[in-house]
Amino acid sequence: AQKITQTQPGMFxxxxxxxxxDCTYDTSDPSYGLFWYxxxxxxxxxxLIYQGSYDQQNATExxxxxxxxxxxxxxxxxxxxxxxxxxxxxxCAMRELNTNAGKSTFGDGTTLTVKP
Amino acid sequence: xxxxxxxxRYLIKTRGQQVxxxxxxxSGHRSVSWYQQTPGQGLQFLFEYFSETQRNKGNFPxxxxxxxxxxxxxxxxxxxxxxxxxxxYLCASSLGVDHTEAFFGQGTRLTVV
Numbered sequence: 001a002q003k004i005t006q007t008q009p010g011m012f013x014x015x016x017x018x019x020x021x022d023c024t025y026d027t028s029d030p031s032y033g034l035f036w037y038x039x040x041x042x043x044x045x046x047x048l049i050y051q052g053s054y055d056q057q058n059a060t061e062x063x064x065x066x067x068x069x070x071x072x073x074x075x076x077x078x079x080x081x082x083x084x085x086x087x088x089x090x091x092c093a094m095r096e097l098n099t100n101a102g103k104s105t106f107g108d109g110t111t112l113t114v115k116p
Numbered sequence: 117x118x119x120x121x122x123x124x125r126y127l128i129k130t131r132g133q134q135v136x137x138x139x140x141x142x143s144g145h146r147s148v149s150w151y152q153q154t155p156g157q158g159l160q161f162l163f164e165y166f167s168e169t170q171r172n173k174g175n176f177p178x179x180x181x182x183x184x185x186x187x188x189x190x191x192x193x194x195x196x197x198x199x200x201x202x203x204x205y206l207c208a209s210s211l212g213v214d215h216t217e218a219f220f221g222q223g224t225r226l227t228v229v
Contacts, residue, residue, distance in 0.1 A: 035217060043204055045220035091159065102149055102164030102171045104208075104218065109158065 002027045002096050006107035013082045014115050020067070021077045021110045023092035031097040034075040035104065036066065039089040048090075051075060053097075082114045118143065120209050120221035128227045134195040137224045141188050141209030147171075148190040149218065150182060153204040162205075165190055166212050197228045 003026040013019035025034065036048040051059045051066045059066045067076040079086055092107045121140040129135050141148050149164035149172075161174040165184035182192040188209075194201055204225050208218035 037220070042222070043225070044222045045206060045208070047217045047219055050217050100172060102147055102166060102212075103161045103174070104149070104151075105161065106151075106159035 002029070002032075002094055002100065002105045004092050004094055004105050004107035006092055006110050008110045009108070010111045010113070012113050012115060013079075015084060016081055018078060018080045019082055019112065021079070021090050021092075021112065023075045023077065023107060025073050025075060025092075025094050027073075027094065027096055029096040029099045033095045033097060034066070034068070035093040035095070036064070036075075036077045037091045037093060037106075038086075039091060039109070041088070045091070049077065079112075084114050084116060087112060087114045120207060120219055122205075122207050122221035122224050124224060125222065126225050126227075128229060129197050130229055131197055131199060133197050134193060135197060135226060136191055136193045137205055137207075137226075139190045139192075139207030139209070139221060141190070141207075142219055145209040145211055145219075146188055147210045147212035147218075148184055148188065149208045149210075150190070150192050151206045151208070152176075153206060153223075154202075159206070162192065194226075199228050202226060202228045 005024045032053045034051045038046045049061045063080045065078045089109045091109045093104045095104045123138045147166045150162040163173045168184045179195045184190045204223045206223045208220045210218040
C-alpha cells in the first residue's frame, strides 16, 4: 500500500535562508509520481513541483527543488531564499501510476514558519 | 485560463440533512478527484472520476457519492450528514494522465451542526 511520511510537524526558518522539508514514501509500484503542495491559511492547495519515478534529474521550479533519492525512497523539498509568504502548510503526495489510478496519497504535512 | 472552481465556498448544514458540492475543472481536464481534509485525519481520498466513470474510491461509507458529467464537471453528495462530516472538501482536476500534476480548487468548508 502506498504511504507518505512527513516527520516534521513544524519547521522554522529565517527569511532569506534555505529550508528542507522531509518526505519519505513507500510503494511497490515501480511507476509513481511525487508531488509537493503548499496550503496557506486560506485553504487552497497550490501545486509546487512534480518528480516522476523514472526521471533521471531532480525537479526544479524556481526557488523550489526536489531532492529525489530513489534508493532511500525520499523526496525532500528544498526552498531556497525563504520569503515571509512561504509560511504555510506543505504536503508531500504520491500517486501510483499502475495500481491506483487517479488517487493521490498525502502525508500529514509540515507547517513552515518564516521568521523576519 | 480559469482554475478549478468549487461551489459553494462555505456551507452549514444540520445533522441528517444531505448536501451536494460542485466542482468545475480546468478546461480540457477530464479527471476530477475529491478529498476530505480534517484536522484529525488529514487529507483523505474520496473518489476520482475520469470521463464520467469512477476509476477509484477511497474508504468512505456509502453516504458519500459522486458523479461526473459529460462536460467534466463533478458533484459529490453526502447524505444523512453526521457531525464528523464537518471538513474542508477539496476537488482536484488533471488531464487524466497520472504523471501530470493535479490542480486544486479553493475547497468547500462544510460545517455540520
